[in-house]
Amino acid sequence: MENKKTRELMDKLEEYSIEKDKEGKIKVDKNNLKNICKTAIENEFDRLSSLTAVDYKDYMEVVYHLGSYEHKEVLVVKVKVDKEDPKVPTVSDIWSYANWYEREVWEMFGIDFKDNSDLRKLLLPEEIDGNPLRKEYPIGGRE
């Protein structure tokens, strides 16, 4: 597939010092995230189809998939976060349904979404401590 519209959007996003990788995904700085989301919405990439995170042992990445019904293409945005002090600006004021995604990432990875006032546990019961999807979490929750 050509991904023509995605490439066009990437050219427009050049001003935010994005970094493209081979697979057509862009790595951005967390301070530019909101502006990039707003630019994507203006270019009809207006649907947040997934928000998740990956633990790479030394650092973590929050991954946003911005889909477009108009062009049938997907833009993948990755934000690198520090493992000791993981903080990312929230996008729940742009897409209100991002709140549940952020709650899940918060409980599973311990990533703090700044300005999201509704960070409660979504899937896990209260008695589970720690962040189960982090690499250092003990197997089966047992020490």
Place this chain on the structure above:
Amino acid sequence: MEEEGVRMGIIVGKVEKLFKEISNWGRKNSLWAAIQPIGCCGMEMLATSTPHYDADRWGVLYFESVRRCDLIIVGGYITKKYLPRLKYVYDQMTDPTYVLAMGECAISGGPFYDSYAMVTDVDEHIPIDVHIPGCPPRPEALLDGIRELQEKIQEEGDLEGKLPEEKVEWRYEYSGEQED
């Protein structure tokens, strides 16, 4: 006292023992089962009640209202979030309550042993009478477990650990602060 047994059509023995045997016979042949079909064990559990396998031949009838049931078939993966609900269900059932653990997950965690969400020691939280291994056990295995439980009910004679005052030890204290 003469020897116990049936002689010339007359039953000889202690009255209490006779009553006990009759009540146990009644209990074992009329098990009302509360089921919670989780995962692949659930499919086998439901198949057991269908005409092909027909658990009703052994007197096991699946019923919706747990307060009228005296057998609970614990099958499938028991998660940490589900365990308080399971204990709450167990607590509401009639005494004596019999428990069947069906499948590897309910016995020891099965293939999900490594998961952060699994309870691998259900028998620490609910007293289990018969364990049925298998992943999932076939309906025949479940029927075999039911038959074993019936033998146990008939032979045990007494109801150790099954009476309300002994059940207190397993009682789940419902705080009313659950979310749902």
